[in-house]
Every structure is written in structure tokens, then in C-alpha cells.
Amino acid sequence: MQRLNWQLGTVVEIRQETPSVKSLILDVPGWIRHAAGQRVDVRLTAEDGYQTQRSYSIASPPEDTYLMLTVERIEGGEVSPYLTDELRVGDRIELRGPIGGYFVWDANDERNNNSPLFLIAGGSGIVPLMAMIRHRANSAQTVPTKLLYSSSSYEDIIYRDELGRISAKDPSLRVIHTLTRRRPENWTGYGRRIDRAMLAEIAWQPAENQLAFVCGPTALVETVATYLQELGYGPGRIKTERFGPTGG
Amino acid sequence: MDDNDLRLDGDAAGGLLNEVFPFEMTAAATTYSGCGAIKPVGELILYGHGMGAILGCAGCDVALIQITRIRRYYRLDLSGISRLQIGADIQ
Amino acid sequence: MAEFISRGFKGRARETDGALKERIPPGQYETKDFPVLSAGPTPRTPLERWDFSIYGGIAEELKWTWDEFQKLQRETVMVDIHCVTKWSKLDTVWTGVSVDTLLAGIDLDAQPVRYLIAFCDGGYTTNLPLADVRDGKAWIAYEYDGKPLTPEHGGPARLLVPHLYFWKSAKWVRGFKLLSEDRPGFWESVGYHNYGDPWKEQRYAGD
Numbered sequence: 191m192q193r194l195n196w197q198l199g200t201v202v203e204i205r206q207e208t209p210s211v212k213s214l215i216l217d218v219p220g221w222i223r224h225a226a227g228q229r230v231d232v233r234l235t236a237e238d239g240y241q242t243q244r245s246y247s248i249a250s251p252p253e254d255t256y257l258m259l260t261v262e263r264i265e266g267g268e269v270s271p272y273l274t275d276e277l278r279v280g281d282r283i284e285l286r287g288p289i290g291g292y293f294v295w296d297a298n299d300e301r302n303n304n305s306p307l308f309l310i311a312g313g314s315g316i317v318p319l320m321a322m323i324r325h326r327a328n329s330a331q332t333v334p335t336k337l338l339y340s341s342s343s344y345e346d347i348i349y350r351d352e353l354g355r356i357s358a359k360d361p362s363l364r365v366i367h368t369l370t371r372r373r374p375e376n377w378t379g380y381g382r383r384i385d386r387a388m389l390a391e392i393a394w395q396p397a398e399n400q401l402a403f404v405c406g407p408t409a410l411v412e413t414v415a416t417y418l419q420e421l422g423y424g425p426g427r428i429k430t431e432r433f434g435p436t437g438g
Numbered sequence: 439m440d441d442n443d444l445r446l447d448g449d450a451a452g453g454l455l456n457e458v459f460p461f462e463m464t465a466a467a468t469t470y471s472g473c474g475a476i477k478p479v480g481e482l483i484l485y486g487h488g489m490g491a492i493l494g495c496a497g498c499d500v501a502l503i504q505i506t507r508i509r510r511y512y513r514l515d516l517s518g519i520s521r522l523q524i525g526a527d528i529q
Numbered sequence: 530m531a532e533f534i535s536r537g538f539k540g541r542a543r544e545t546d547g548a549l550k551e552r553i554p555p556g557q558y559e560t561k562d563f564p565v566l567s568a569g570p571t572p573r574t575p576l577e578r579w580d581f582s583i584y585g586g587i588a589e590e591l592k593w594t595w596d597e598f599q600k601l602q603r604e605t606v607m608v609d610i611h612c613v614t615k616w617s618k619l620d621t622v623w624t625g626v627s628v629d630t631l632l633a634g635i636d637l638d639a640q641p642v643r644y645l646i647a648f649c650d651g652g653y654t655t656n657l658p659l660a661d662v663r664d665g666k667a668w669i670a671y672e673y674d675g676k677p678l679t680p681e682h683g684g685p686a687r688l689l690v691p692h693l694y695f696w697k698s699a700k701w702v703r704g705f706k707l708l709s710e711d712r713p714g715f716w717e718s719v720g721y722h723n724y725g726d727p728w729k730e731q732r733y734a735g736d
Binding site: 196198234235236237238239240242268272276277281282283284 | 532533534535536537538539540541543558
Binding site: 193194229231243245286289290291292293294425429430431432 | 447448449450452453456457460462463464465466477478479480481
């Protein structure tokens with residue numbers, strides 16, 4: 191393993207995921223194959239030399255040719271409006287990675303064969319978990335998996351249709367949504383913030399040696415991690431990634 | 439509220455850690471000098487982002503790893519940990 | 530090697546009006562935000578347990594409870610603040626007690642003390658020459674912009690020393706230990722400048 195250097199990636203496609211979220215698909219020559227859950231640092235440089243950096247989770251699975259980053263546009267932000275409003279196909283961005291060895295999941299690691307997966311996401315916290323779900327779909331891994339995904343409204347569910355397609359084809363994957371602010375007329379799913387009762391209804395039993403990955407705003411991550419511990423999940427079986435109060 | 443990188447995990451220090459260590463540090467397991475608990479770096483809480491990386495225990499106030507980058511050198515203080523375990527197969 | 534420029538990237542507004550430019554030290558950019566940077570978790574000390582003390586090299590330790598502190602003469606000041614992470618914020622308004630008021634009862638010239646360590650809840654420390662907190666240069670501030678100082682910004686009270694980089698304006702301050710010799714505080718011990726004059730760009734040790 192060597193130190194990572196800054197590389198240039200070219201934008202080959204831009205996809206609108208929700209009204210405030212876009213995915214950037216990048217061609218990065220010489221990209222070191224990453225693991226699902228890892229991240230990249232993105233660095234922007236202005237003409238006067240001013241630089242700033244942000245960290246983004248990789249949305250694409252390790253098997254894909256191109257790298258996908260999914261960015262939520264934060265009003266008043268410095269970097270996300272540039273990435274979602276200004277960047278065009280053909281532009282290049284500087285990135286460094288893959289980074290992270292803790293919040294990762296490898297479908298081909300035999301040690302994961304007997305651990306049901308419980309993925310919990312809040313808002314843009316879905317991004318690294320989506321890399322895991324896509325990677326799992328590409329593999330022969332059939333370990334039972336549940337995704338509990340909290341979004342503010344139906345329109346704000348990132349990767350909504352793709353999640354529906356993947357879970358429709360795979361009975362070992364169950365996707366459960368909860369909508370916290372607005373719900374469609376005929377909504378029969380959860381309609382509140384994730385709480386202990388919801389987790390107790392959904393989570394695998396601790397005896398099943400489940401592995402949980404929790405990602406999203408700091409408050410959600412810490413609350414969910416606490417509840418999972420109270421429900422009996424041991425140390426090392428709950429992995430967390432905090433996005434801070436506003437998301438990635 | 440702007441989108442400053444406010445992530446608060448040891449994972450957020452991954453880029454800086456990688457500048458210092460030629461392997462993936464966030465998965466390395468630290469043993470706290472004080473209470474003896476063992477945790478991966480990625481589970482530590484990151485403070486000081488911007489001036490350096492102060493990685494602390496979620497349960498107590500102890501700073502385990504402190505890294506500052508001062509012009510041409512990195513200054514690393516590992517006095518908060520007594521052991522570091524790094525997998526030989528860590529990528 | 531030529532640096533890569535991100536097409537169309539402007540970044541946070543960095544252009545300051547001509548008249549204000551001279552208030553921005555070298556290497557700094559102006560911000561209208563108030564970024565928060567901490568070296569550890571935010572302490573939350575209840576006011577009934579808060580006190581401020583000054584000791585070391587003086588005959589008797591001085592100590593004020595919160596109620597006693599509130600009765601001291603208060604001042605409201607407007608100052609510019611400069612963070613070593615390159616952001617400057619102009620015209621910030623603070624209310625608190627001048628350090629001169631706190632030191633008034635001590636005959637400092639009769640003591641060999643010339644430095645202080647400010648110590649805080651959570652364990653943060655920073656060091657200063659005594660001269661840099663006297664003569665209207667420093668306050669213990671408990672209000673920002675007319676409202677009680679929030680914990681994230683250092684409340685119940687923080688040190689305010691605007692002529693130095695803002696890491697010297699220690700959050701959650703609980704007192705001063707006076708010394709005859711200088712000793713580095715937290716950031717000073719990990720490579721930041723011992724004094725920290727933003728006009729001389731004294732960011733790191735050796736600058």
C-alpha cells in the first residue's frame with residue numbers, strides 16, 4: 191500500500207437523483223479498486239490559488255468501470271453548489287482515494303457470510319450503503335440484508351427506483367422506508383423519525399450476529415447506535431459514519 | 439449552515455492519516471493507555487479539523503491521537519494509546 | 530508542475546471592500562459565518578458550578594462565582610477576530626469583564642509573574658504573556674452579539690484576546706494560572722506559534 195496522490199477524474203455523466211441531489215460519474219484513469227463504503231477527498235482550486243477540500247462517499251460498487259459520487263446540494267455551501275450547479279460533462283476534478291478501512295463491507299469476504307446485514311441511512315447517508323447494496327447485487331452473496339432508509343419525503347428518496355428494482359429481484363434484500371416530513375396520499379409505510387420501537391421491529395435478533403452500518407447526520411447516527419446497543423448489539427457489530435448536521 | 443466538512447469520525451481524518459502512514463489507518467485498532475479499551479481509529483471522534491486532527495474516545499475525554507501538519511512536517515502525538523494493531527493484509 | 534484549476538470554481542466570497550482590506554491580516558480571508566473549531570467535546574458546565582479563579586505567584590487566590598462575576602463591571606466591545614485557519618470575522622460584538630478588572634486587586638509589579646496559562650473545562654489550555662491581557666486587550670466574555678454565549682462558542686464564558694489568533698481566545702475558560710516562566714498550552718505544544726500575532730503571520734512555531 192502506498193500513499194495516495196491527487197488524481198484527476200473527468201465527468202462523463204451527471205444524473206439528477208432528486209431535486210437537490212446529483213450523481214457525478216467520473217472516469218478516473220488508474221483508479222485503485224476501492225471497497226464499498228470507502229470515500230474520496232475532492233479538492234477544488236480557484237484561479238487565485240485558493241483551495242478547499244471535502245470528503246465524499248463513493249456510491250459506485252468496486253466492480254464498476256467509472257466512479258460515482260452522489261452530492262447533496264447544501265444551500266449556502268461552498269463546494270456542493272459548485273459540484274451540482276457548475277460542473278459539466280467534460281470537466282475534471284481533483285480527487286484522492288480510496289480512503290477508509292473501517293466503514294467498509296466486502297461481499298466476497300467469507301467472514302461476512304454468516305452476518306445478516308442491517309443498513310440504516312438518513313438522507314444522503316445512503317450513499318456508502320448504496321455502494322454496499324450494489325456491490326452485494328453484483329456478487330454471489332445472499333446474506334439476508336435489510337435497509338432502513340429515512341428521508342424527508344418520497345421525492346427526496348435517493349436511488350428510489352433502483353432500490354425498488356434490486357429488492358424486487360432479490361428476496362434476501364428488504365428495503366424499508368420511513369418518511370419524516372411529508373408522505374404521499376396512499377403511503378402505508380413508516381412516517382416518523384427512526385426510534386427504538388422501529389428498530390426493535392426491524393432489526394435482526396442479536397443472536398443472529400448481525401452487522402449494522404449506520405450513516406447520516408450525526409444526531410441520527412448517534413441515536414440509532416445507542417438504540418442498537420440497547421437492543422443487544424455488541425461492540426464491533428455497529429459501524430457508524432457521521433456526516434455532521436447537514437449531511438455530506 | 440454551510441457544507442463545511444463537519445464529519446466527526448476518525449474516518450474523516452483518513453486523508454490526513456494516509457499522508458502520514460503508508461497503510462489504511464482507520465481500520466487499525468488502538469488500545470487506550472488509560473482504560474485499556476480497544477477500538478478502531480475509524481470509531482474515534484475527530485476534533486480540531488482545520489487545525490489538525492485530535493482523535494478522541496467517544497466515551498471519555500481523552501485525546502488518543504493528535505496530528506498537526508506544520509508547514510513542512512507532521513507532528514504526531516500517540517501518547518494516548520499504548521498499542522496499535524495493524525492488520526498485515528490491510529489495504 | 531502547474532496546479533490544476535477547477536474550471537468555474539470561485540469559492541467563498543474572498544474579496545473584501547477596499548476600506549476594510551487593511552483590517553484583514555496577511556493570508557486571511559473575510560467570513561460572515563462564525564465557524565466552530567474545538568479540540569474536544571463541548572463541555573456544559575452549569576452556572577451554579579462555574580467559577581473563575583486566578584492563582585499562582587500571588588499572595589491569595591482570587592475566585593468569583595457566576596453571580597459574583599455578573600456583578601463586576603461589564604463592557605461591550607466590537608472587535609475583529611482572526612482564526613489561524615485563515616478566516617477573519619470583522620465587527621464581532623462581545624460583552625464581558627475586562628481582564629484589567631479582574632487583575633485590579635493584584636499588585637502585579639511586585640510579583641515575578643510575567644506569563645499565564647488559561648485553563649478551561651475540557652482540559653484546553655493556552656499561554657499568554659501577562660502584558661497581552663492587560664491595558665484593554667482582553668476580556669472574559671459571556672455574551673456574543675447581545676445574547677448569552679452558547680456552549681458551542683465557548684459558553685458560559687470564554688477568554689477574548691482579539692489581537693492574537695483566535696485559538697488564544699480560549700473557550701470554556703475557568704481561570705488563569707500566573708507564572709514567572711512561559712509554558713506552551715495545547716495548540717502551542719503541537720506546533721502552533723507560541724505567541725500568535727496575525728499581523729506577523731505567526732501561525733506555526735518557527736514563523
